[in-house]
Every structure is written in structure tokens, then in C-alpha cells.
Amino acid sequence: MNLIDKKVTHKRFGMGSIVNHNDSSIEINFATENKKFVFPDVFGEHLKLHDKSVADSLEKIIQKKEMERKEEEWKKEEERKLQRKNQELRLEHEKLMKNHKLHPESQMVFWCDTEEQESSLSDWQVFSGEIKSGSNKGKPNKPIRLHQNSAVLLTAIDANAPEKDRRILGVYMVNEKFIGKLCEDGNIPAHSRYKLQLTDQESNQMLFWEYYVNEKLPEKMTWNTGKYRYFDNSWMAQILHDIVSMKSDSEEKELAEQFFAHFCKMNRITDQDLPKRNGALMRM
Structure with a gap:
């Protein structure tokens, strides 16, 4: 919009003529001197244009800029709210980290x-499933026991195979920042480094029920319902130890050794603490 030579009246300085302007400032020649003002903020309460059609066009520009200003303020406020929320989450996270006791x-x-x-080994993430009943029906299960010391063991059985033939497919530590109590979506992502996939041959040698036993029903190998079970920290250490022994590829073996060492450190386990395989299959 060209405002050069347009006549104006200022509340304090009287009548004048616009001699220069840009997107942020405007210069007006009054009777005795030139004055610069912030554009378009000066219009409205302090400065009036004589040309009504130009004034109407300018008013639309001012309204647009005001809307943009309010939108920018809203975005900044939303950003401040998000920062406050993230800060609260960080403080809660630090508190949980500091006060965490190993289960x-x-x-x-x-x-x-x-x-x-396929997806769990390509995405390195699993979903804990949904709550089946009660007031929270349909909401994701919170894996409340999982913490930085936790690993997720991936298992499966072939079609029509009995439960006792459940194989270990792979294992991963949970993500470095993961805390089950704060997990709202039920997704359990993997650590950036500590994750191991077994070959088909290795998987066939790693049967889950050789390690796991339900102490209340030690003679039974049944899963029943649900997508997951919690189990003993030392049993997981034994599984990792056996994966290390099994790996022949030098790079995979080194990663498995580092994984095992990290897991034992996080769970305060020493080699002397490791049990022998004593799952339900070993008791038959």
C-alpha cells in the first residue's frame, strides 16, 4: 500500500503529510519537523488518515496484523505451557529415577x-495390549514394573505347536528414558544399542520354558491370556548368558557380551548369582 503524500492528523502534532514508510515504520512531515512512528501501530488512537478509502484498507491490514500478533502470542503461551509440562515430567522422571528400587x-x-x-524385530517395539474390563476398559496396559533395568524377551510358538515349544526370538533392553509408570500409550520401545535377534537355528535351541516356571503350578506350561508376563531378573540374566555362549559371529558375540554386562550392572547381578536352567521343561 502506497501512503506517500497522504494527509493525516496526529493527536498531538496536528496535520501532516506522509513522506516515507515501510513494513515497520512511517515518517510524517508536520509543520515544523518530521516525525517517525511505529507502523501500523500509530494508526487508530493517535493518527488518522484523511482519505477514507485508504483508511478502510489500512484498517484491514491493521486487523490482520493484530490477528497475527494474537496468534503469535497464543503460540508462545502454548510453547510456555509445553515447556512447563516437560519440566514437570523431567522432575517426575528424575524423582522416579532417584527413588527407584529394583523389583x-x-x-x-x-x-x-x-x-x-516380524514387526517386533523390525520396529524393536511391542504394545502391552489393552485393559479388558472395568472403568479403564480399552485403555493401554501400563507396564508399571519396567524401568531402565528391564529387558523384554520376545517369544513365539509355531502354528499348531504345543506351548512347551515356545521359542525365544530375541531380546532388548527398554529405551534409556523409559519408565513404565509414565507409559500412557502402552508402547515399549527398545534401547538404542542393546537389542539381540536370534537366528532360526539359535531360536530353536532357546526354549522359553527351560528357564521359566510358574512356582504355583510348576508342572504346567500354560500361557492362558494376556500378551506378557513379568519374570525373574536372574532368569533373564541366565538367558542372556546362554545367548552369549551361543553366538559365533564375532560382532554379534561382542554386542551380546556388552548387553549381558550392562544388564547385570543395572540389576546388580554377578556371575555367581546366575541360576542354572530350571524351568518347567527341565523338571519333567
Whole structure:
């Protein structure tokens, strides 16, 4: 919009003529001197244009800029709210980290169906499933026992195979920042480094029920319902130890050794603490 030579009246300086302007400032020649003002803020209460059609056009520009200003203020306020929320989450996270006490059964074994056998190893993430009843029906299960010391064991059985033949497909530590109590979506992502996939040959040698036993029903190998079970920290250490022994590829073996060492450190386990395989299959 060209405002040069347009006549104006200022509340304090009287009548004048616009001699220069840009997107942020405007210069007006009054009777005795030139004055610069912020554009378009000066219009409205302090400065009036004589030309009504130009004034109407300018008013639309001012309204547009005011809307943009309010939108920008709203965005900044939303950003401040998000920062405050993130700060609160960080403080809660730090508090949980500081006060965390190891649960003796803070490892998870996950039942992968046919589709999940592929996705869990490609995405390195599993979903804890939904609550089946009650007031929270349909909401994701919160894996409350999982913490930075936790690993997720991926298992599956072949079609029509009995439960006792459940194989271990792979294992991963949970993400470095993951805390089950704060998990709202039920997704359990993997650590950036500590994740191991077994070959088919290795998987056939790693049967889950050689390690796991339900102490209340030690003679039974049944899963019943649900996508996951919690189990003993030392059993997971034993599984990792056996994976290390099994790996022949030098790079995979080194990663497995580092994984095992990290897991034992996080769970305060020493080699002397490791049990022998004593799952339900070993008791038959």
C-alpha cells in the first residue's frame, strides 16, 4: 500500500503529510519537523488518515496484523505451557529415577503372534495390549514394573505347536528414558544399542520354558491370556548368558557380551548369582 503524500492528523502534532514508510515504520512531515512512528501501530488512537478509502484498507491490514500478533502470542503461551509440562515430567522422571528400587521380577516376556514376530524385530517395539474390563476398559496396559533395568524377551510358538515349544526370538533392553509408570500409550520401545535377534537355528535351541516356571503350578506350561508376563531378573540374566555362549559371529558375540554386562550392572547381578536352567521343561 502506497501512503506517500497522504494527509493525516496526529493527536498531538496536528496535520501532516506522509513522506516515507515501510513494513515497520512511517515518517510524517508536520509543520515544523518530521516525525517517525511505529507502523501500523500509530494508526487508530493517535493518527488518522484523511482519505477514507485508504483508511478502510489500512484498517484491514491493521486487523490482520493484530490477528497475527494474537496468534503469535497464543503460540508462545502454548510453547510456555509445553515447556512447563516437560519440566514437570523431567522432575517426575528424575524423582522416579532417584527413588527407584529394583523389583526382583521386573523383566517382561512377550507373546508374539504371527504378525508381531516380524514387526517386533523390525520396529524393536511391542504394545502391552489393552485393559479388558472395568472403568479403564480399552485403555493401554501400563507396564508399571519396567524401568531402565528391564529387558523384554520376545517369544513365539509355531502354528499348531504345543506351548512347551515356545521359542525365544530375541531380546532388548527398554529405551534409556523409559519408565513404565509414565507409559500412557502402552508402547515399549527398545534401547538404542542393546537389542539381540536370534537366528532360526539359535531360536530353536532357546526354549522359553527351560528357564521359566510358574512356582504355583510348576508342572504346567500354560500361557492362558494376556500378551506378557513379568519374570525373574536372574532368569533373564541366565538367558542372556546362554545367548552369549551361543553366538559365533564375532560382532554379534561382542554386542551380546556388552548387553549381558550392562544388564547385570543395572540389576546388580554377578556371575555367581546366575541360576542354572530350571524351568518347567527341565523338571519333567
